[in-house]
Every structure is written in structure tokens, then in C-alpha cells.
Amino acid sequence: MARDMATVNENQLNVLTFGTKIVGKITAESDFRLDGEVEGDIVCKGKVVIGQRGILKGSITCVNAEILGKVIGNFHIAETLSLRATAEISGDVKTKSLVVEPNAVFNGSCSMREVASQQAPSQVNK
Numbered sequence: 001m002a003r004d005m006a007t008v009n010e011n012q013l014n015v016l017t018f019g020t021k022i023v024g025k026i027t028a029e030s031d032f033r034l035d036g037e038v039e040g041d042i043v044c045k046g047k048v049v050i051g052q053r054g055i056l057k058g059s060i061t062c063v064n065a066e067i068l069g070k071v072i073g074n075f076h077i078a079e080t081l082s083l084r085a086t087a088e089i090s091g092d093v094k095t096k097s098l099v100v101e102p103n104a105v106f107n108g109s110c111s112m113r114e115v116a117s118q119q120a121p122s123q124v125n126k
């Protein structure tokens with residue numbers, strides 16, 4: 001029974017839908033999807049997805065991230081940051097791997113080092 005509960009918790013997804021705005025820091029133990037608007041930082045132990053209508057004005061610290069919407073802030077991604085064709089980001093990126101589709105807009109700097117993967121998990125645990 002305890003094993004089943006652990007499996008369920010690992011597959012949970014947190015979603016902030018379009019039309020919702022939060023001002024403040026978001027901390028998530030599992031994956032997080034933003035289709036609304038956040039003014040503040042997102043710290044997640046899983047994957048963060050900023051949907052096509054999602055807007056973030058703040059930093060992201062997580063394991064993986066997929067951006068389809070707009071982000072103004074810095075990124076600390078332990079593994080892979082994927083910028084889809086509709087993405088618009090402004091800020092500095094620290095990640096192990098960066099994937100950028102044609103037509104994505106990226107204004108900022110990028111550092112791709114093993115150090116990025118060591119920094120993100122410690123910040124996620126805070």
C-alpha cells in the first residue's frame with residue numbers, strides 16, 4: 001500500500017491555469033505547469049512547463065524546463081532547458097543542455113557547465 005502511494009505522489013502535476021495570477025514564490029515537489037501569470041520565483045524538484053499563454057516575471061530553478069510562453073528572469077536548470085518556437089525569454093541561463101527551436105526568442109546569456117546541475121538541486125531543496 002505504501003508503495004502505491006509513493007508512485008501516485010511522483011506522478012502529480014501542479015497547474016496554474018490561464019486567467020490566474022500569483023504574486024510570490026512558488027515551491028513545488030513535483031512537476032509544475034504555468035498557463036497563467038506569476039510575478040515571483042518558481043522552485044521545483046521536477047519539470048516546469050510555461051505554456052503558450054503563460055507569463056513568468058521571476059527566476060526558475062528546477063531539473064528540466066520547457067518554455068512555450070514568456071519569461072523575464074534567470075534560469076537555473078539542472079538538466080535540459082527546451083525553448084519551443086513560441087517561447088520568448090529574457091534573462092541569464094545556467095543549464096546542462098539547451099534546446100532552441102526555430103523562431104524562439106532568447107535574449108540573455110547562457111552558461112552550460114556541470115556546475116549548473118550541481119547548483120540547481122541544492123537550491124530546490126531550500
